[in-house]
Amino acid sequence: MVPIERVGLVVHSGKDVARAAAAEVRKWAAGRGIPCVDIDVWDDGQGHRLNAREEAERAGNPDLIVTVGGDGTFLRGVRVAGPVDALVLGVNVGRVGFLTEVNADDVVRALDAVHRGDIHVDARMTLTMRASHPLEIPHGIEEMLRYGRGPVLPPPHVRPGMKSQVGWGVPLDVLALNDIVVEKLARDRQASLAVYVGGKLFASYSADALIVASSTGSTAYSFAAGGPIVSPHLDALVFTPVAAHMVFNRSVVLDKTQRIGLLVLEHSGDVAVSVDGQLRGVLAPGDWISVYGSQRRSKLARLSEPDFLGRVRDRFGLVDSAAALADGQPPAYAPNEPMPPDLAHPGPNGD
Template sequence: MAVTRLGLVVHGGRPEATAAAVTVRAWAAEHAVECTDIDVWRDGEGRTAREEMDAAGNPDLVVTLGGDGTFLRGARLAAENDALVLGVDLGRVGFLTETSVSAMRAALDAVREEVIEVDSRMLLTLRASRRLQVPTEMEALMKYGRGPLLPPPQVRTDCEVDEVWGVALSVTALNDIVVEKLSRDRQVSVGVYVSGRLLASYSADALLVATPTGSTAYSFAAGGPVVSPRAEALVFTPVAPHMAFDRSIVAGPDEPIGLRVLERSGAAAVSIDGRIQGVLEPGDWIGVYASPRRLRVVRLGPMDFYGRLRRRMNLTDAPAAVADGAAAPLWSVTGPVPEDLAHLSLPVVRDGPAPGR
């Protein structure tokens, strides 16, 4: 699709991101593409994703300059408008971003010339027993070191509301939705339901539901599985639970996961992609499920998820590999794929690297 308007999300705390933004604006001017800065840190305080995109003129491409956190902010906007999102890596991890600053112009050219692949990623949304709000007395504490809070999620007007199914909220999560304790000395007690059936009651520091994309984020740090982004699944992971069963549950994409705060629990915060969006009291609940929307991520070629995982986690540098001598060689598929393997997803042989690789 031809790009006519570009929305630019820049991590203002990184001088290299500010410098890269000058290059993006120059590229846009050269190709008669309207370019609008979207300041989701300051000017965007109190504005919903829909209002942000309207103010930016509804761009059909969102470019993020920063790390994975900046990408998550841009993804929230792009999903609202079904826009493409291109992440330029200026962070420390770079699981989500696609290209480097040095290859950024080539990546933009590839988008304009429509010689890219579009990676469709699962998103999460939720219903709740009531609207989510952050109490006024907590706002200053929550803002400390984090920038402005996002506005409370709006109620979706296209969905029915009743006591059984609750309130449908305009929420988009690429990584995870988390229910976590607010007090260091008091865990949250939560009943967990999968497809409407009680699974277990947990007392834990937090309980989270992640997408395959988010399986390498908080869920991974809590001991959850790494899930291929090609998979369609919801990953439930308890964080420091006080019970023998501490395993993750991988549910199907059509199996919603409910989290109900129990009677004797302390208050719990609801975080969406790492940003607090509300507080639940005992008796409150949320239901997390796959969103009908998808995020459309720009890829400059087939994504090498496992290569990226290997590099980011330094897996070939494990002590056991060093002790055994040379690291395992890469398995390079160079010949024609046998007929009995033709239905599998295997690496594509390239003549040269794609931009940013």
Template sequence: MTVERLGLVVHGGRAEAAEAAHVVRAWCAEHGVRCTDIDVWHEGGRHSAREEVDAAGDPDLIVTLGGDGTFLRGARLAARNDALLLGVDLGRVGFLTEVPASAVHSALDSVREDRIDVESRMLLTVRASRRLELPTDVEALMRYGRGPLLPPPQVRPDCEVDAEWGIPLDVMALNDVVLEKLSRDHQVSVGVYVSGRLLASYSADALLVATPTGSTAYSFAAGGPVVSPRANALVFSPVAPHMAFNRSIVTAPDEPIGLRVLERSGQAAVSIDGQLRGVLDPGDWIGVYAAPRRLRAVRIGPMDFYGRLRERMNLTDAPAAVADGTPAPLWSVTTPPPGDMAHLTLLTAPAGPSPAP
């Protein structure tokens, strides 16, 4: 594909990120590509995604240099501009980033020569009973040691505002939307609705709605299921609920999830992809649903999500598995599938010597 404008999101606290940034800038200079640094942590306070991509000249490719957190920042910008997103892995437990720093030059060549796959991933968006705001005291507390927060979301100008359906907020989440308690000694009480009908009322530390991509983030830590990023679904999970039913629920992509703060609840914070974006009072509500726009992530080769899951979580090192003697082979098959299975996605061993067990 033709790359004319590249936006660069760099993790400022990593020396290897700065080194990789030099490689990206040199590649851009070599190929006559405009390269602009864009990052929410730049001087000048808080910026919306629209302001950042406008300042970068509407890039058609965004490259992130860091871990999954940096990738999430880039995803917010790429989704806003419908740009491609390439994640360079400099983190510790990365599920989102695509290529190692040593391969960034060849990865950019692959993009330019159109030797890539583009993976489409679900995003979440939000409606609310009112505009989200951050009380000054909360903002000051949350900023401690973290840098500037993102601004409260704006209202989407292209959507209808309705008293019953609420205000459409101009936000997109790749991982999750979380409603959580603000006070340590006061849980948040929430009525949860699926497709407009009450499911249950919860008293919990938090309630979250995740995408399949976000199923390996906070949702996983809260006991939620691991869902293939290729799936289309919403995952609802309560965090430390005071009730017997504490299971996650997986809904269809066209089934929105509503969260209404109940009368005797404490205040609730709304976080989007880990960023605090507002505070709700009893009586307020948010509706979380699949966004019509999707993230377009660059893949240099086939996405081995389950291999990455196995490696990141050390799934083959369980004591019981080791005690069973010979470990399970890495690949279950080495040849192409038969005709009746040709419609399935099956990873086979790469060509070359026989894979070791």
């Protein structure tokens, strides 16, 4: 791995502790003659937000994005890193920090490790989408949906160099690490959608929302809606309905090659489309999107081999069964010998 040549910094500037950790990052970069550019994804100084490609270009196409904040800040960094294939290091000063890697007091050690190339690159599958037409956000809607957050992102551009193909949909410049969600816009108008897998009708839903998550996103909104926890070693699409008004309300886990089409039915209310929690468009009856596994991966910098289920246990405060604990603390399971050949698989072995 080559040393870092340019750092882009995405900071949750509403937090003192984040500003202090960001100052450490700038100092570290200055000490090594590495340009470090702040990326304020909330504002371009002219009152509107840029798309990810423009933001990356404005920052001089960094090869490392450091985020200082929580998971929301991390997702904002991942979005900017996507078009330039940059590595993303998440410094956690957030509430959960499921996706982030290091704490603020460890930032210098982490940057040194990244610069030396002494890290694991956790290459996560991402999602992208096509749509029946370029997405739009009708005037006035964004105010209603802002919930006190920064300004709304512009609708996604059509992917550069690609034709708008009507049958397969318009290819949109979207990268989602967690999820693409369609949800009802008005409290009293459910979202009614037909769901297609690989072009074939699977079922029609009337629900508050439908989530298409990656395995990374399986622990986010999909999890809150009752979906399964899926190992990020798997390249999967997880379809989870939210409050579906029907008997069948389970999640469906699909392979990355199985695209999921969502068509808004005639009597549905309008629905919002969010990408990693950010509103990116509004669909009306007759409109459709299709969500599929992207060929692009997000590159997450890890200081040690990721321990996904350990993280689930810690961050979700998993509590053991009281009855089981009455038998005492279970022993650690860590054989000293190398793995026997009949248990090993080619390539990296999962935890």
